[in-house]
Amino acid sequence: MKVAFLGTGLMGLPMAQRLLAANIELVAYNRTPEKLAPLQAAGAEIVTHPRQAIRAAECIILMLTNAAAIYHVLLSDTSWKTLEGRTIIQMGTITPTESQEIRDAVVGGGGEYIEAPVLGSIPEAKAGKLIVMVGAEPEQYQRHLKLLQHFGAEPLLVGPVGAAAGLKLALNQLIASLTTSFALSLAFIERQGIDVDLFMQILRDSSLYAPTFDKKLRRMLDGNYSNPNFPTKHLLKDTDLFITEAKSLGLDLTSIEAVRHILVTAMKMSFANDDYSSIFSAINEWGEASGE
Numbered sequence: 149m150k151v152a153f154l155g156t157g158l159m160g161l162p163m164a165q166r167l168l169a170a171n172i173e174l175v176a177y178n179r180t181p182e183k184l185a186p187l188q189a190a191g192a193e194i195v196t197h198p199r200q201a202i203r204a205a206e207c208i209i210l211m212l213t214n215a216a217a218i219y220h221v222l223l224s225d226t227s228w229k230t231l232e233g234r235t236i237i238q239m240g241t242i243t244p245t246e247s248q249e250i251r252d253a254v255v256g257g258g259g260e261y262i263e264a265p266v267l268g269s270i271p272e273a274k275a276g277k278l279i280v281m282v283g284a285e286p287e288q289y290q291r292h293l294k295l296l297q298h299f300g301a302e303p304l305l306v307g308p309v310g311a312a313a314g315l316k317l318a319l320n321q322l323i324a325s326l327t328t329s330f331a332l333s334l335a336f337i338e339r340q341g342i343d344v345d346l347f348m349q350i351l352r353d354s355s356l357y358a359p360t361f362d363k364k365l366r367r368m369l370d371g372n373y374s375n376p377n378f379p380t381k382h383l384l385k386d387t388d389l390f391i392t393e394a395k396s397l398g399l400d401l402t403s404i405e406a407v408r409h410i411l412v413t414a415m416k417m418s419f420a421n422d423d424y425s426s427i428f429s430a431i432n433e434w435g436e437a438s439g440e
Contacts, residue, residue, distance in 0.1 A: 160211035211240055232258030237296075282306060371428075411427060
C-alpha cells in the first residue's frame with residue numbers, strides 16, 4: 149500500500165520517517181518544500197501539490213495545522229475530485245464538529261474518513277510511542293490498525309468520528325491548565341525565596357505531581373524555550389478550539405479563558421514559535437508590568 153503524508157512539521161516529519169523506516173512506500177507534501185528534504189533523502193516521493201499526493205496513494209494521512217488547512221489541501225475544487233476510493237486518516241487537532249463535517253465531505257466525494265489524533269510530542273513520535281486515539285467504525289479501525297501501530301503500539305478505538313477529536317481537545321486543555329498552574333506555583337516559590345529543589349521534592353512525593361512538571365522545570369528556570377516540542381502558538385490554537393467547542397456545551401470557561409490570556413501574553417512577548425513553557429515568563433512579566 150502506498151501512503152501519502154500531508155503535513156511534515158514538527159510532529160509530521162518524525163511520524164513520516166517512521167513509515168519510511170518500515171519500508172512503506174511514501175508520497176509526501178508540505179506547503180514549505182524545504183521541510184521535505186529529510187524525507188526525500190530517505191526515499192520518499194516528493195510532490196508539489198496535494199492533489200498529486202492524493203492521486204498517487206490509497207491512504208492519505210493528514211497532520212495539518214487546522215481545519216482550514218485540511219479544507220485547502222483536501223477539499224479544494226481540484227483535490228476533492230480525487231478522493232474516490234481513498235482513505236483519509238486525520239491525525240491533527242481539530243474540533244469534533246470540524247472532524248464530522250470533513251468526514252461528510254470526504255464520504256460525499258467517494259472516500260472514507262477516520263480520525264486518529266495523537267497525544268505526545270517529538271520524542272514519542274520518533275520512538276513510535278504516541279498515544280493514538282481513533283474515531284472510526286470498528287471495521288475501519290481493524291483495517292487500519294497495523295498502519296497506526298507505527299505511531300503507537302496500542303491505538304485505541306474510542307468511538308465514532310468526533311469522539312477522538314473531543315478527547316484530544318480535553319487532554320490539550322489539561323496540558324495548558326496544568327502547565328500554567330505549575331508555572332504560577334513555581335513563580336510564587338521563587339518570589340517567596342523558597343528552595344525550588346525542596347518544592348519539587350515534596351511535589352514529586354505527592355498525588356499532585358504530573359511528569360510534565362519535571363519536563364518543563366528546567367526550561368522555566370533557565371528561561372530557555374527554544375527548540376520546542378510544542379510551540380506556544382499551537383497550544384493557543386488548541387485552547388481556542390476547546391473554548392469554541394466547550395462554549396457550545398454550556399460549560400463555565402472562566403478558568404481556561406484565564407489560561408488563554410496568559411498564552412496570549414506569551415505570544416505578545418514573541419514566544420509564538422518557542423516552547424509553551426514560555427507561559428512561565430508571561431506570568432512573571434505580569435507581576436513586573438503591574439508593579440507587584
